[in-house]
Amino acid sequence: MGADAHVTALLAAAVCACTSAHRPEAAHVADAASSGASSSDAAVAPRDALATFHYQEAPFADDPSNRFASDAGARKLGQSLFFDRAFSGPLIEGDNDGKGGTLGQSGDPGRVSCADCHVPATAFVDTRSPHGQISLAAQWTRRRAPTLLESGGLSLYDWDGRRDSIWGQAIGVMESDREFNSGRLFVAEQMFRLHRAEYEAVFGPMPALDDATRFPALTPDQAGCREVATRSGPTYPCRGKPSDGADYDGMAPADQQAATVVMVNAGKAMAAYVALLRCGPGRFDAWLDGNDAALSPSEQRGAGLFAGKGKCVSCHAGPDFTDGAFHDVGLSPATVAVAFIDSGDNGAADGVAAALADPMNTAGPFSDGDRHALPAGVDPAMLGAFRTPTLRCIATQPSFMHTGQLRSLDEVVAFHDRGGDPAGGYPGTNELSPLGLTAGECADIVAFLVALDGAGPPDSLRGPPD
Numbered sequence: 001m002g003a004d005a006h007v008t009a010l011l012a013a014a015v016c017a018c019t020s021a022h023r024p025e026a027a028h029v030a031d032a033a034s035s036g037a038s039s040s041d042a043a044v045a046p047r048d049a050l051a052t053f054h055y056q057e058a059p060f061a062d063d064p065s066n067r068f069a070s071d072a073g074a075r076k077l078g079q080s081l082f083f084d085r086a087f088s089g090p091l092i093e094g095d096n097d098g099k100g101g102t103l104g105q106s107g108d109p110g111r112v113s114c115a116d117c118h119v120p121a122t123a124f125v126d127t128r129s130p131h132g133q134i135s136l137a138a139q140w141t142r143r144r145a146p147t148l149l150e151s152g153g154l155s156l157y158d159w160d161g162r163r164d165s166i167w168g169q170a171i172g173v174m175e176s177d178r179e180f181n182s183g184r185l186f187v188a189e190q191m192f193r194l195h196r197a198e199y200e201a202v203f204g205p206m207p208a209l210d211d212a213t214r215f216p217a218l219t220p221d222q223a224g225c226r227e228v229a230t231r232s233g234p235t236y237p238c239r240g241k242p243s244d245g246a247d248y249d250g251m252a253p254a255d256q257q258a259a260t261v262v263m264v265n266a267g268k269a270m271a272a273y274v275a276l277l278r279c280g281p282g283r284f285d286a287w288l289d290g291n292d293a294a295l296s297p298s299e300q301r302g303a304g305l306f307a308g309k310g311k312c313v314s315c316h317a318g319p320d321f322t323d324g325a326f327h328d329v330g331l332s333p334a335t336v337a338v339a340f341i342d343s344g345d346n347g348a349a350d351g352v353a354a355a356l357a358d359p360m361n362t363a364g365p366f367s368d369g370d371r372h373a374l375p376a377g378v379d380p381a382m383l384g385a386f387r388t389p390t391l392r393c394i395a396t397q398p399s400f401m402h403t404g405q406l407r408s409l410d411e412v413v414a415f416h417d418r419g420g421d422p423a424g425g426y427p428g429t430n431e432l433s434p435l436g437l438t439a440g441e442c443a444d445i446v447a448f449l450v451a452l453d454g455a456g457p458p459d460s461l462r463g464p465p466d
């Protein structure tokens with residue numbers, strides 16, 4: 001195919017797919033449906049086909065890697081830590097100018113908490129960062145912050161399976177120079193300074209973290225990494241974590257271990273709280289229970305298409321609408337936020353390999369038991385593949401996909417309809433193929449996705465504990 005023919009083919013594909021150019025027609029079809037008219041080319045789903053998608057209200061099974069997972073004191077401590085900015089080191093990225101959605105100015109310490117990227121009012125996704133796509137804390141994150149609702153039911157965490165537990169993810173955040181930009185020594189010292197009594201009530205006596213001869217005392221602006229300009233470009237010397245060549249590396253091994261355990265326990269407390277965050281049932285579940293009026297005709301047709309012609313259920317399956325597996329959907333990297341095009345992202349091929357090698361995984365010495373969530377090795381199909389996201393409570397997100405490059409559910413459904421991006425995407429092989437949905441069918445699927453919204457967690461879990 002010549003270059004011109006290729007462009008023509010692309011244009012044709014764009015016009016045929018249910019793109020937003022079809023919105024007026026789509027809205028018309030949806031309106032007609034909700035006023036009782038029927039659409040000839042969409043079948044209403046038999047409820048039976050979707051019975052296994054019913055929301056499960058029972059609490060998730062306890063995480064064997066965290067023996068504090070259902071401890072009331074750990075949950076309460078984790079809830080307060082989730083909203084506490086006292087563990088973060090200085091902001092690094094110069095885009096932190098103190099304005100519009102940033103957390104302060106470059107150099108400011110103590111500005112970042114979990115809740116700054118997982119905003120409780122919006123399903124624990126990031127509606128705070130500038131541009132509403134990837135997150136800006138110490139630096140820009142590499143991917144979009146997923147919802148934390150229902151994360152207690154996942155087996156592997158992050159878009160690429162980089163972690164196999166929530167606590168492992170929490171401690172990764174603390175030591176990441178993009179997120180908290182902190183380290184285990186400072187985290188342990190802050191736990192001792194600020195949360196000693198609650199900590200000891202759950203985890204037992206703390207080491208003498210106020211003994212500066214054993215644990216060099218770090219101030220907030222000394223924690224984590226900072227940018228130092230050199231002739232060959234910036235470097236990022238760090239303090240208070242392994243390989244810092246400074247405070248942490250100079251400590252006795254037993255004290256390094258003791259500080260690490262305090263950070264891990266802080267992560268386990270946070271995980272005990274995060275696992276309580278649920279979306280709750282939506283109108284879809286009421287419909288499954290037999291309440292016909294719970295879904296409009298358009299939403300019911302959307303349910304049928306989701307299970308049928310749309311083939312969505314081959315990946316978005318089960319009560320949380322995810323198979324927990326990694327798929328390549330041929331997303332073509334695009335500019336998000338300021339200037340991010342992460343075209344070299346190998347997805348789960350790198351993420352799962354890193355998780356397998358991670359001493360903080362649930363098979364490692366800091367775990368209370370192996371979750372057995374990690375595969376034995378990396379499957380070649382993981383190249384360029386990302387985890388199927390949950391679709392529960394999806395409607396309030398500002399952006400979609402791991403990059404945040406799609407800005408509405410209409411765009412996401414149009415993307416799946418055209419079988420991913422024709423120009424090719426990440427490394428790996430696209431598993432999608434075009435669906436040939438009409439504009440009305442796409443609108444029905446979008447309507448159905450909105451009906452998966454639930455009430456979310458109670459107010460008592462949306463802020464620090466009383």
Ligand code: HEC
Pocket residue numbers: 082112113114115116117118135136137138141142143144145146147148151154156157158159160166169170171173174178179180270274
């Ligand atoms: C700077 C923004 C930011 C902050 C702060 C942050 N997160 Fe996240 N979080 C993210 C991003 C981005 C991802 C996805 C990372 C990836 O896939 O590469 C993520 C992923 C997660 C996940 C995995 C969810 C899933 O569906 O796999 C959990 C759990 C989580 N974060 C919990 C926390 C906790 C607990 C804290 C506080 C210790 C925290 N996060 C702080 C941005 C943030």
Ligand code: HEC
Pocket residue numbers: 306310311312313314315316326327328329331386387388389390391394399400401402403409412413416417431432445449
């Ligand atoms: C081959 C597996 C597969 C199929 C089939 C599939 N999806 Fe997806 N879907 C994914 C993956 C994987 C992602 C995330 C990809 C990424 O971020 O790179 C995704 C992302 C999404 C998102 C965005 C969620 C978010 O939080 O960003 C929505 C909405 C969605 N899919 C709906 C659908 C619908 C509707 C269908 C059917 C028309 C469908 N999917 C079919 C695998 C699939």
